[in-house]
Amino acid sequence: AQKITQTQPGMFVQEKEAVTLDCTYDTSDQSYGLFWYKQPSSGEMIFLIYQGSYDEQNATEGRYSLNFQKARKSANLVISASQLGDSAMYFCAMREGTAETGTASKLTFGTGTRLQVTL
């Protein structure tokens, strides 16, 4: 079974509009972390935002916010006021395993969503 599911292979959004990129996850761990990364055409991976499983508030970083719904196991990324430079691939990722349990810090990525911002 997929650990991280991103159901939107591609999305379009107009400049200055908000857009939501979907991500659902599957884990039996009580402690885990959720991440979003941006990958422009250059190939570099840029960290955007993090949500810990114990965090009660949704994470925010500038124009990025993470809509964390633990019971539904979803961690959608919301980008407000889209800019042309936001056009890129976006990946949702999950870290499983904890230092407390001694398990490995496995970091699994979804298949990504290609976002295209239009004028």
Added chain:
Amino acid sequence: SQTIHQWPATLVQPVGSPLSLECTVEGTSNPNLYWYRQAAGRGLQLLFYSVGIGQISSEVPQNLSASRPQDRQFILSSKKLLLSDSGFYLCAWSVFAGRENTEAFFGQGTRLTVV
């Protein structure tokens, strides 16, 4: 500050030739290390991860192997490359900090073309 070095940036290798990609991390100790492969326009597939020297976990059966001879060195190898090994290879590191944010930091990647 922490940095990660991955080389080479691009590589063209014939089918059946060996492969060695190296990744080193500076400015941190006992990191978790990862190798990912990304096919063109696709997601990141976790190939190997390591929590310590000599400790390698393999995610998918494949033509590749990984080794961690030193704490901050992670090597991806193959004895005989296949056409299907072509892709963009990314090395990454992270550290555990309990419940705190421990995002992974990525190298610049190696674009491997097997011909």
